[in-house]
Amino acid sequence: MVETTPVHESILQALRRVKDPDLGRDIVSLGFVKDLKVSGDTASFTIELTTPACPVREQMKEEARRAALSVLPIHQVEVKMTAQVRPTKSEQKDRLVPLVKNIIPVASGKGGVGKSTVSANLAVALQRLGARVGLMDADVYGPSIPTIMGASGSPLPKDGKLQPLVAHDVKIVSMGFFMPKGDAVIWRGPMLHKAVEQFLADVNWGDLDYLVVDLPPGTGDIQLSLCQLIPLTGAAVVSTPQDVALNVAEKAIIMFNKLRTPVLGLIENMSGEIFGRGGVQRYCQVHGLPFLGEIPLSGEIRKTSDSGSPIAISDPASPEAQAFLRVAQNLAAQVSIKTSGITETSERPEPKEFAQITKEGLRILWKDGHESLYPFRHLRLRCSCAQCVDEMTGKKRLQEETVPLDVRALALSPVGRYAYHIEWSDGHRSGIYTFEYLREICPCEACMATRRTVP
Numbered sequence: 495m496v497e498t499t500p501v502h503e504s505i506l507q508a509l510r511r512v513k514d515p516d517l518g519r520d521i522v523s524l525g526f527v528k529d530l531k532v533s534g535d536t537a538s539f540t541i542e543l544t545t546p547a548c549p550v551r552e553q554m555k556e557e558a559r560r561a562a563l564s565v566l567p568i569h570q571v572e573v574k575m576t577a578q579v580r581p582t583k584s585e586q587k588d589r590l591v592p593l594v595k596n597i598i599p600v601a602s603g604k605g606g607v608g609k610s611t612v613s614a615n616l617a618v619a620l621q622r623l624g625a626r627v628g629l630m631d632a633d634v635y636g637p638s639i640p641t642i643m644g645a646s647g648s649p650l651p652k653d654g655k656l657q658p659l660v661a662h663d664v665k666i667v668s669m670g671f672f673m674p675k676g677d678a679v680i681w682r683g684p685m686l687h688k689a690v691e692q693f694l695a696d697v698n699w700g701d702l703d704y705l706v707v708d709l710p711p712g713t714g715d716i717q718l719s720l721c722q723l724i725p726l727t728g729a730a731v732v733s734t735p736q737d738v739a740l741n742v743a744e745k746a747i748i749m750f751n752k753l754r755t756p757v758l759g760l761i762e763n764m765s766g767e768i769f770g771r772g773g774v775q776r777y778c779q780v781h782g783l784p785f786l787g788e789i790p791l792s793g794e795i796r797k798t799s800d801s802g803s804p805i806a807i808s809d810p811a812s813p814e815a816q817a818f819l820r821v822a823q824n825l826a827a828q829v830s831i832k833t834s835g836i837t838e839t840s841e842r843p844e845p846k847e848f849a850q851i852t853k854e855g856l857r858i859l860w861k862d863g864h865e866s867l868y869p870f871r872h873l874r875l876r877c878s879c880a881q882c883v884d885e886m887t888g889k890k891r892l893q894e895e896t897v898p899l900d901v902r903a904l905a906l907s908p909v910g911r912y913a914y915h916i917e918w919s920d921g922h923r924s925g926i927y928t929f930e931y932l933r934e935i936c937p938c939e940a941c942m943a944t945r946r947t948v949p
């Protein structure tokens with residue numbers, strides 16, 4: 495029987511002032527406060543976060559301590575911080591890897607964006623932050639994780655399962671361990687299917703908070719079947735600043751959307767003077783996607799990758815390692831949001847039902863009762879994709895006269911729970927319209943009146 499006294503109640507009430515910034519709720523209603531004990535003027539309790547990789551952990555601890563101190567007659571407070579990563583609920587996952595809580599693929603629209611280096615450093619960074627981490631190298635074209643992590647040899651069987659190799663305290667299995675050296679392996683669907691299933695079910699991964707999967711670059715059939723096989727929490731997409739402008743990253747996002755896999759966010763890699771900077775963040779803003787952070791273009795990252803000691807562990811004080819740490823924290827936060835079962839705090843506009851393509855245009859009935867009818871050309875001209883708007887400068891690229899007067903939407907598909915992807919009759923395919931943006935450009939008289947300028 496848990497003892498509750500008026501003092502207990504008052505402390506809990508005070509602790510409601512402490513919020514988890516990622517989940518947007520207070521730590522009491524989130525169920526984070528455990529083992530609250532009061533004895534005389536001393537209170538003690540534990541705060542159990544949903545990830546050890548919480549960037550505001552110390553701040554929360556201090557806030558909670560002060561909140562409890564504000565209650566009479568408390569003069570002393572002991573706060574213990576722990577974390578329990580919550581699992582993604584999935585029958586398929588539980589069948590294959592019941593002890594692995596979350597599977598996170600790292601993808602890219604094409605090769606050469608440093609995806610494997612990012613995967614390896616994220617895995618190492620999450621481990622350094624206190625999580626139990628595995629790294630699965632599913633890059634059948636060029637498995638490079640063994641080199642980057644400095645892991646060689648073959649996983650050995652034990653009790654009917656393969657033991658993953660361990661490097662930098664991360665458990666590793668790579669396609670590279672099983673491919674004959676120098677032979678180009680042609681992977682066919684069924685073979686790949688089998689290999690991936692074995693990588694999950696026949697490997698003794700043990701208890702893992704996060705299993706990071708380095709996907710092959712691109713968005714072909716291989717990637718598609720891999721993603722269909724693996725029950726995923728959500729994906730991280732790596733892009734260089736210039737590739738996002740060329741719609742390369744978008745292909746990966748559309749692929750995950752087709753698979754109904756949430757995109758946890760985008761990472762800007764090789765950020766800096768040569769390739770530019772900030773393009774991925776702007777892209778995320780326009781499309782309502784989480785931005786996980788930027789990794790600078792750096793010779794040090796390359797050097798440490800070539801030598802088998804990722805910079806996140808070999809030089810943890812470096813700005814590069816710090817950048818990886820921040821991205822890892824943001825990624826963990828997005829996983830927490832996905833697994834906490836909190837549906838977004840709904841200040842965002844949301845359609846009441848799926849939008850309709852009608853003769854007059856696109857019709858959306860919103861949850862708040864508002865109705866919008868967008869004439870097709872109105873909508874087409876306001877496309878905010880990288881082809882239509884310069885991601886770097888925000889200037890319009892689309893020339894109005896090139897859009898036919900009778901342009902119409904051919905197909906509509908959802909993007910996560912926040913946007914629609916529209917295919918247009920003029921061949922345009924890359925337009926994603928967030929609900930927020932759609933509401934902003936509603937052409938009805940009432941909305942026009944409250945708007946100073948029409949976007």
Ligand SMILES: [Zn+2]
Nearest residue numbers: 877879882925
């Ligand atoms: Zn467009």
Ligand SMILES: [Zn+2]
Nearest residue numbers: 866936938941
């Ligand atoms: Zn309106």
